[in-house]
Amino acid sequence: xxxxTQPEKLLSVFKGAPVELKCNYSYSGSPELFxxxxxxxxxxxxxxxxxxxxxxxxxxADLNKGxxxxxxxxxxxxxxxxxxxYCALRRWGGYQKVTFGIGTKLQVxx
Amino acid sequence: EAQVTxxxxxxxxxxxxxxxxxxxxxxxxxxxxxxxQDPGLGLRQIYYSMNVEVTxxxxxxxxxxxxxxxxxxxxxxxxxPSPNQTSLYFCASSSQGMYEQYxxxxxxLTVT
Numbered sequence: 001x002x003x004x005t006q007p008e009k010l011l012s013v014f015k016g017a018p019v020e021l022k023c024n025y026s027y028s029g030s031p032e033l034f035x036x037x038x039x040x041x042x043x044x045x046x047x048x049x050x051x052x053x054x055x056x057x058x059x060x061a062d063l064n065k066g067x068x069x070x071x072x073x074x075x076x077x078x079x080x081x082x083x084x085x086y087c088a089l090r091r092w093g094g095y096q097k098v099t100f101g102i103g104t105k106l107q108v109x110x
Numbered sequence: 111e112a113q114v115t116x117x118x119x120x121x122x123x124x125x126x127x128x129x130x131x132x133x134x135x136x137x138x139x140x141x142x143x144x145x146x147q148d149p150g151l152g153l154r155q156i157y158y159s160m161n162v163e164v165t166x167x168x169x170x171x172x173x174x175x176x177x178x179x180x181x182x183x184x185x186x187x188x189x190x191p192s193p194n195q196t197s198l199y200f201c202a203s204s205s206q207g208m209y210e211q212y213x214x215x216x217x218x219l220t221v222t
Contacts, residue, residue, distance in 0.1 A: 006152075086153060098211070101152055
């Protein structure tokens, strides 16, 4: 069985402070990990994928297979980062069974 | 405009009255999925489809049916809705070989 754990339902940080949204997973095979974001009144959209190793809107995430983690980080939070963030996992290779975490609401305080 | 559409966007119904939520995509995507979103539980996959006539269960398929007769459409059917199916439902699609899922706007269903 595959499982995604996001331990924090709500994370509040001040503008300009570093952000780390935690994601841990449980999966016996080779996983693909994703971060999706949902801004207020907008659709859920992909933020980044572990294999791309790119930075999107200043966010990065590194897959740590030893710790089975895929934490999302940003060095300086901005007000427009306030949103719901979901970590998601699927089996490597395009298999479409996808498991999402419960989500973390990021609140950036001006 | 490339998009995933869902209808209706809001629905209030009574226990036991069959309903269908439609999902359509205009991107010629092979893969489509249905999710429900509940407070404290996040998104949970109900069913997914790899292509026409190919569907499989997600994590919470009980009480739901799907069909994929055309590539662009993936309706979600509740034969006998119950109050525990009150939720926000999302449809998503993606292309074979791609990793990004495109989500619809959501359908808020209330079963009384």
